[in-house]
Amino acid sequence: MSFAERLTACAARIGARLGAAVTGDDPVHHAMRHAVSGGKRLRGFLVMEGARLNGLDDADAVTAAAAIEALHAYSLVHDDLPAMDDDDLRRGQPTVHVKWDDATAILAGDALQTLAFELLSRADCHPDPAVRVALVAGLARAAGAQGMVLGQARDIAAEAARAPLDLAAITDLQAGKTGALIEWSGGAGATLAGADPAPLTAYARALGLAFQIADDLLDVEGDAAATGKAVGKDAAAGKATFVSLLGVDGARARAGALVAQACDALAPYGSRAEILRDCARFVIDRKA
Template sequence: MTCLDGLAPLPLSDAMHHACRGGKGLRGFLVMESARLHGVDAARALWPAAAIEAMHAYSLVHDDLPAMDDDDLRRGLPTVHIKWDEATAILAGDALQALAFELVSDARCGEAEARAALSLGLARAAGARGMVLGQALDIAAEAAGTPLDLDAITRLQAGKTGALIEWAATAGAVMAGADTGPLGRYARDLGLAFQIADDILDVEGDEAKTGKRLQKDAAAGKATFVSLLGLDAAKRRARDLVTSACDALSSYGAGAETLRETARFVISRES
């Protein structure tokens, strides 16, 4: 990431680079594709696309910490606190979060009104109304030792996974001053399908392909869509959500076919 160039030669900069390596880049791709649908220049869209990937990377660094999920492998690489230490991981996550807002606020992203709307939306999606809320609900459920029911886990994942996906998918409409409704509906179904696919991979995936430890939720007794619905029903639910997500894009016609293919990819992926 060239946006990290010029940082002092400390472990912090290396840890930030490390956290951003690998991954599918789904959220950044959604920004770019939603921008294309609305005629927003790719040079402008790169800024919020990079911002959402930095925000996502921060969330993974903190999520992997011993106080959270205590993971030692991410994207096929040692997690940041394993490769360096917990303090470096916390600081790298903090810096990536700040970098996300720096990127989305850059003048090259577009007009001030659009940048303000993107920044406000990102704060809400990443904070106590979105991703952080989802993580807090997850930790509270684990501490209580009581598995969540289907409604509760759906709400949890709508924050933890879905909020950033929705921000990404609607960013192009926000930049163009267009209606975010269709892409918002698409993203909410996509985000839930993505999480169900993750739960399925945790049961029948290959660690070499996923790049992370599997079956940790089952070992910890945590509720997942698979544990609540069963494997076959979870797969059907994911397929139904993809169909619904694709239907939400009807107003875009053939122009949204790449987003439809993305939704289908989300539940067929192996990592």
């Protein structure tokens, strides 16, 4: 199976799991389903592929994969709000606050975060409560005020202050804003299997930074039709990015070096990790 086939297969399973998890017919339920539909489901794929590499079936990993996608979706719904990044378009669709309203978007995001922890705490996530609680603890550390939320808060503050950050500050910010969830996703499959998560965590750490640099490149070079979201926003906002600090060629070279580093971290898995190596190459070559 190629990386593209595997990514598609994982996305379909995760979508079905999320569909079963979000029940109800209130507007907030419809908004939650809208928020978790579409997308590459890269984080969930990392969970499932890490689990497969350590001997688990997809059914053993899909609940944890759905959890991280629910958490990621919550962060997007809140980031898109007018008070935050103010985006109307996400994955080619109107954002939740545009299709419903701000209150529904706040509540749907809130409930998606709760859902992530609910899914991880369920017996069908893993039979051993100690494994489930370790996943909860790790995700909470990654998502909270020392991780993703802190990165997002600093990103907004830097933009509001119109005080562009330097490379060290941006690297630190992105390690929280996008890196922490990707890193958790990398290690979660091994944790589910009772294996050492260190190699896959190291892979995912490099992958996450490469992913963000590629995102900055897409904001400069991409087009809205392909990415399904607005482009050119960073430059218009006078925001420092990896591209504004390193230049297009420098950013591309840095992303390439990180992909090589990510692939090297997979050495313990030998040729069996080829799909993850392809994933790393895809992350910096993607057009969306």
